[in-house]
Amino acid sequence: MAIREVLGIYRDLDSAVAAADALREAGFERAEFEVLSNAPYPEGTFGEESGIHRLFVFPLIGAACGFAAGLLITGGTQLAYPLVTGGKPLLSIPPMIIIMYEGTMLGALIFTVLGVLFESRLPWIGKALYDTRITAGYIGILVRTAPERESLAISALRTANPEDVLTEGGSVGGTAPAAQ
Amino acid sequence: MARHTTAVTHGHELQRTWELAPRDVLDAGLRWVRTLGAGRRSAALLALALGIAGAIALVAGPVLSGYANRQVWAYTAVAFVYLMSTAAAAPCLSTALRVARSHWRRPVNRAAEVWAVTLVVPLALYLLLMGTLPGTENRLSIWFGWPLSPWLWDAILMATLAGAGYFYLWLSSLPDLAIVRDQAEGGRRGLIARLAGAWRGSHRQWRMLEKVVNNAGVLYVLVYVPTMTVLASDFVISMIPGYFTAVFPAYFTISSFEAGIALTIVTMAVLRRWGGQRDYLGLEQFWALGKMLLAFALLWFYFWWSEFIIFWYGRTPREISVLKYIMADTYLWPFVLAFALNFALPLLILMWNPIRRSIAGPTIVAGIVLLGNLIDRIRLISAGFSVPDITQHELHEIPAAYIPNVLDIVILTGAIGGAVALVLFTFRVLPFPSIWEVTGGLWLRKHLPYKHTRVIVVGKPE
Numbered sequence: 001m002a003i004r005e006v007l008g009i010y011r012d013l014d015s016a017v018a019a020a021d022a023l024r025e026a027g028f029e030r031a032e033f034e035v036l037s038n039a040p041y042p043e044g045t046f047g048e049e050s051g052i053h054r055l056f057v058f059p060l061i062g063a064a065c066g067f068a069a070g071l072l073i074t075g076g077t078q079l080a081y082p083l084v085t086g087g088k089p090l091l092s093i094p095p096m097i098i099i100m101y102e103g104t105m106l107g108a109l110i111f112t113v114l115g116v117l118f119e120s121r122l123p124w125i126g127k128a129l130y131d132t133r134i135t136a137g138y139i140g141i142l143v144r145t146a147p148e149r150e151s152l153a154i155s156a157l158r159t160a161n162p163e164d165v166l167t168e169g170g171s172v173g174g175t176a177p178a179a180q
Numbered sequence: 181m182a183r184h185t186t187a188v189t190h191g192h193e194l195q196r197t198w199e200l201a202p203r204d205v206l207d208a209g210l211r212w213v214r215t216l217g218a219g220r221r222s223a224a225l226l227a228l229a230l231g232i233a234g235a236i237a238l239v240a241g242p243v244l245s246g247y248a249n250r251q252v253w254a255y256t257a258v259a260f261v262y263l264m265s266t267a268a269a270a271p272c273l274s275t276a277l278r279v280a281r282s283h284w285r286r287p288v289n290r291a292a293e294v295w296a297v298t299l300v301v302p303l304a305l306y307l308l309l310m311g312t313l314p315g316t317e318n319r320l321s322i323w324f325g326w327p328l329s330p331w332l333w334d335a336i337l338m339a340t341l342a343g344a345g346y347f348y349l350w351l352s353s354l355p356d357l358a359i360v361r362d363q364a365e366g367g368r369r370g371l372i373a374r375l376a377g378a379w380r381g382s383h384r385q386w387r388m389l390e391k392v393v394n395n396a397g398v399l400y401v402l403v404y405v406p407t408m409t410v411l412a413s414d415f416v417i418s419m420i421p422g423y424f425t426a427v428f429p430a431y432f433t434i435s436s437f438e439a440g441i442a443l444t445i446v447t448m449a450v451l452r453r454w455g456g457q458r459d460y461l462g463l464e465q466f467w468a469l470g471k472m473l474l475a476f477a478l479l480w481f482y483f484w485w486s487e488f489i490i491f492w493y494g495r496t497p498r499e500i501s502v503l504k505y506i507m508a509d510t511y512l513w514p515f516v517l518a519f520a521l522n523f524a525l526p527l528l529i530l531m532w533n534p535i536r537r538s539i540a541g542p543t544i545v546a547g548i549v550l551l552g553n554l555i556d557r558i559r560l561i562s563a564g565f566s567v568p569d570i571t572q573h574e575l576h577e578i579p580a581a582y583i584p585n586v587l588d589i590v591i592l593t594g595a596i597g598g599a600v601a602l603v604l605f606t607f608r609v610l611p612f613p614s615i616w617e618v619t620g621g622l623w624l625r626k627h628l629p630y631k632h633t634r635v636i637v638v639g640k641p642e
Contacts, residue, residue: 038359039202039619040386042641048383055392059399095326098410099333105403106340112392112399113347120379120388130380132362137206142382 004150007129007166008141008157009174013041016139019160020046023143026156033153036130036140058115059108066107070100129166138163195462197287198636199627202619208459209356209611213364216608219454224608227601234259234594237587238308244587253312254565255558255588257415259595260305262557264411265432266550267599268302269440270295270447271345272404273472274352275397283638284468286621287460290614291451292444293352296345296400297606298599303342305595310335313414319571321418322410330414337407344400351393354379355616360609372609408433419564420505422498422574425490431483435522438476439553445469445546447603449539451612460613463539470530470542473549477526484523498574506563510581514559521552558584 010016016035023033024047035046074096082090134140143153154172157165162174238256245252274292277285310331316323323329358379361372379385412432417423448465451457488507491499507515526545535541562582567575584592624639 034382034384036381037386038206038355038381039616039623040390041620041623042639043387044641046383053384053388053391055388055395059395092324092326095323095329095333098322098406099326101406102333102336102340105344105399105406106336109340109344109347109399109403112396116351116388116392120385128378128380134381135359135362137202140381 002147003144004147005129005168006143006145006150006153006157007036007131008143008160008162009131009133009164009166010139010141010160011163013045013139015160015162016141017046019141019157019162022156022159023141023153026152028143028145028149028153028156032145033141033143036134036142038135038137053119055115055119058111058118062107062109062111062114063104064107065111066103066105067100068103069107070103071096073103074099129168131164131166133163195284195464197460197462197618198622198625200459200622202622204459205613205615205618205622206359209359209613209615210363212455212607212612213360213609220604220607224601224604227597227604230594230597231599231601232594234591234598237590237594241587241591247311250312250314250565251582253309254562254582255584255591256305256595257309257565258554258558258561259592260302260309261411261415261561262554262592263298263302263305263595263599264408265436265553265557266439266443267295267298268341268345268404269436270443271348271397271440272401272437273440273444275348275394275401278394278397282468283621283625284464286617287457287613288444288448288465288469289352289617290610290612291447291461292440293349294603294606294610295443295447295599296349298602299342299345301595301599301602303338306335306338314570316418319418320421320424320573322413330410334410334414337403337410341400341403341407344396344403348393348396348400350375351389351396352614352617353610354389355381356611356614357609359615360611405433408436416560416564419570420502420567420575421570421572423502423506424498425487427483427487427490431480431487434476434479434483435553435556438473438480438522438549441469441473441476442546442549442553445473445542446550449543449546452539455612457612460618463537466539466542467537470536470545473542473545474526474530474536477523477530477549481523481527484519501575501578505575505578506559510578511559511563514555514562518552518556518559521548522556525552 008019010019020033020035024030030048035041035048075091078091084090129142131138131140141157143157145153150167154165154167158175164174165172241252241256242249270292274285274289277288277292313330313334315325315331316329317325321330323333326333354376357372357376358381361376364372409429409432412429416432417425417428445466448457448461448469452461488503491503504510525548529541529545529548530536532541563579566579566582568579624641626637627634628637
């Protein structure tokens with residue numbers, strides 16, 4: 001299904017919150033729009049709920065893989081080539097612990113990097129409306145919706161006194177055009 | 181822009197940072213990137229020149245004295261261990277402050293984290309030193325003669341630490357890199373644009389960043405502590421016959437944390453004095469870190485004493501030889517200086533409230549600690565690299581102290597200069613203060629009038 005994007009740019013926090021409220025009143029689900037800003041606002045500022053993320057899974061999987069690799073390298077090699085030295089135990093535990101720990105940390109690190117790239121969509125593969133004014137302190141409200149609801153989104157965004165409203169075709173202005 | 185850093189009310193100073201508007205913070209950060217003063221440029225070029233001279237000396241040393249002579253590498257190892265104890269320790273402080281969720285730390289974090297950019301220097305020095313380290317077969321070490329130890333396994337630890345450090349720095353800088361990408365001239369091209377990637381500041385990205393930046397820092401600390409533990413064993417304990425100790429790795433790590441805090445305070449003082457950051461780095465930050473520095477100076481003594489008393493009370497010939505070698509005879513004066521600069525002077529100075537509660541007091545003590553840590557590392561590494569036969573079980577003959585030559589000094593200053601140059605060049609593209617962190621703090625902290633005084637009101641969203 002085709003998805004259209006509309007981006008409202010707001011100068012201050014109150015206008016942006018009003019725009020989010022207007023979108024909800026117009027029947028838009030919270031999942032249909034997102035807030036863009038250059039600094040983090042406290043959770044729930046725009047009425048959003050805590051999103052579900054799977055970030056914790058990545059380091060856990062990485063750590064498990066790294067630990068398994070460390071165990072295989074250390075324990076596996078000693079068991080595969082059993083050379084008893086001076087009557088001492090076959091498995092040399094202290095260096096095994098260090099190497100397994102190294103493997104665990106390395107695996108956790110690599111998978112955390114992958115998790116961050118995946119969960120935050122960096123790099124972004126798809127299209128997304130963006131405006132550099134957002135990193136200059138403006139707040140963006142990005143709506144992703146069906147083509148037939150694009151004009152409804154523009155109207156809702158305009159009710160909160162935006163600095164500008166952008167569509168995939170370009171700027172449509174912050175205020176509605178005067179009636180002919 | 182505000183001209184004064186603090187407002188005084190009933191003897192308490194309220195820092196101006198939290199009375200600034202988000203726009204002020206953004207402008208300050210971008211101004212930092214856009215205007216590269218002559219002072220910063222000269223300092224960066226001087227540090228770079230030192231780094232290049234150090235690199236030349238690194239090549240010249242082995243050519244003149246032979247690669248196999250381990251003593252020639254003593255000051256390369258000192259430079260390596262010193263950077264590991266200072267520059268690599270500073271991001272651990274940043275992690276601790278983040279995990280504690282204190283607001284005053286917001287302008288401090290970048291001053292600590294930026295040192296992670298220098299991790300390539302100790303990594304390169306380790307790779308050079310790797311060949312000079314003897315294998316662990318037929319001698320006492322943490323590795324029990326494990327294949328390819330210590331070379332491969334230390335290298336993996338070092339590479340993991342460097343990777344974790346760069347990842348942590350990148351994550352904590354990501355939103356500000358996006359600001360530079362969009363707002364600074366030429367930001368859309370080259371390295372900055374690539375590092376900023378597709379950061380747009382969406383709700384999903386912010387929630388991810390806030391969660392993972394802490395985890396990345398914790399991951400860094402989890403790699404740093406075992407790395408220092410293993411390095412303490414491979415560069416000191418196992419190189420001095422008869423030095424059987426379980427406390428030294430903890431001493432080595434704790435004293436590194438102390439030096440990491442000291443480095444952060446000195447960095448803040450430099451940024452405040454010559455970087456125009458008086459609005460962001462004020463009494464609140466120096467006072468808080470001064471308390472931490474005092475605590476770690478006391479811990480320095482605790483761990484040193486815990487180790488010393490065992491050797492002192494045991495008094496076997498093996499223990500007496502070790503004490504004479506690293507503390508009481510051969511390296512007596514480096515030890516006395518290390519004791520004074522890492523513990524005695526910080527305690528005697530910072531125990532006084534008015535000094536601790538100042539900007540100059542913690543800064544001077546931080547400088548003292550950085551010097552003390554360097555002398556301590558010179559003592560320990562010189563001792564470790566001067567024993568001709570490390571396969572014996574005790575020191576039968578105490579070696580003479582190693583006196584550095586000109587090349588050694590050039591190598592040491594070069595490594596430090598190279599690290600400083602990397603930080604200064606990084607600050608050409610990385611805003612100070614951290615725009616996103618300070619602005620995020622502005623939403624949560626206000627100075628408000630309360631009856632006849634003004635108070636700090638802090639919001640706790642969690």
